[in-house]
Amino acid sequence: MSKDQDILEIQLWEALRSGEQAALQKLYMSYYKNLLQYGLRYTDDRDTLKDSINNTFLYFWEKRESIGTANHVGNYIFKSYQRQLVKDLNSSNKFETLQEGNDHMEAVDVEEFQFIIQQEENTRVSILKNAILQLPKRQRELVLLRYYEGLSYDEISLKTSLTKRAVYNQIHSAINSLKKDTNLKNLKQILPLLIFF
Numbered sequence: 697m698s699k700d701q702d703i704l705e706i707q708l709w710e711a712l713r714s715g716e717q718a719a720l721q722k723l724y725m726s727y728y729k730n731l732l733q734y735g736l737r738y739t740d741d742r743d744t745l746k747d748s749i750n751n752t753f754l755y756f757w758e759k760r761e762s763i764g765t766a767n768h769v770g771n772y773i774f775k776s777y778q779r780q781l782v783k784d785l786n787s788s789n790k791f792e793t794l795q796e797g798n799d800h801m802e803a804v805d806v807e808e809f810q811f812i813i814q815q816e817e818n819t820r821v822s823i824l825k826n827a828i829l830q831l832p833k834r835q836r837e838l839v840l841l842r843y844y845e846g847l848s849y850d851e852i853s854l855k856t857s858l859t860k861r862a863v864y865n866q867i868h869s870a871i872n873s874l875k876k877d878t879n880l881k882n883l884k885q886i887l888p889l890l891i892f893f
Contacts, residue, residue, distance in 0.1 A: 705769040713760050723773065724753050731777050739785060748781045755780070827877045835870035842867055 705726075711719035728749060735745035755776065756763060766772040828836055841852045849867075853860045 702768075706766065709766050709769045709772075712756060713763060713765075715760060717757075720753060720757055723756075723769070724749075727770070727773050731774070734774070734777075735781055738781070741785075744784055745781070748777065748784045751784065752777045752780045823878050824874065827874050830877065831870050831873060835866050835873070838863060838866050839870045839874075 705723070708719040708723050712723065731749050731752075732742070732745055735748065736742075739745065752773070828839060831839065838852060838856070841847045841855065842849075847855065849860050849863050852858070852863045856863065858866070
């Protein structure tokens with residue numbers, strides 16, 4: 697993480713402590729994805745993971761007047777999330793590994809986790825790109841229009857002179873092929889990432 701990013705996060709943290717809800721929302725949006733990915737290492741129960749993330753940020757908001765300053769905001773957020781996750785998963789008897797590894801968890805390296813998550817994401821996108829290249833030309837074109845250019849079905853229909861139903865059917869067929877060829881989970885969540893690569 698860059699020094700500028702560290703400074704920005706410290707400013708957001710201080711704004712949160714001062715009662716600025718927008719600062720809480722920015723931190724939430726900035727860390728949500730990484731916290732979710734981290735939690736998925738320990739459980740597939742996304743509902744519990746999402747609740748834990750929400751509970752962590754709710755705690756920050758409710759305790760904003762008493763929580764301390766944070767020189768490393770990311771570390772503070774991750775450690776708080778870990779504690780909340782352990783609590784939530786233990787209360788639902790859905791988690792063992794994290795509890796056993798609790799001592800190790802305290803030594804979280806946020807940048808390392810972010811790097812690992814990014815590498816895993818890069819690998820998934822690379823697999824997906826290769827699979828897209830194997831699609832028939834028309835399907836490949838429609839998938840790229842939908843997920844790379846972000847066009848709606850109506851816009852794609854106008855651009856390609858296909859009916860909206862034909863566009864939908866072709867994309868649906870392409871998605872099924874990609875699922876089969878890549879074995880990637882949550883394919884529709886990964887496809888929009890193409891725009892960043």
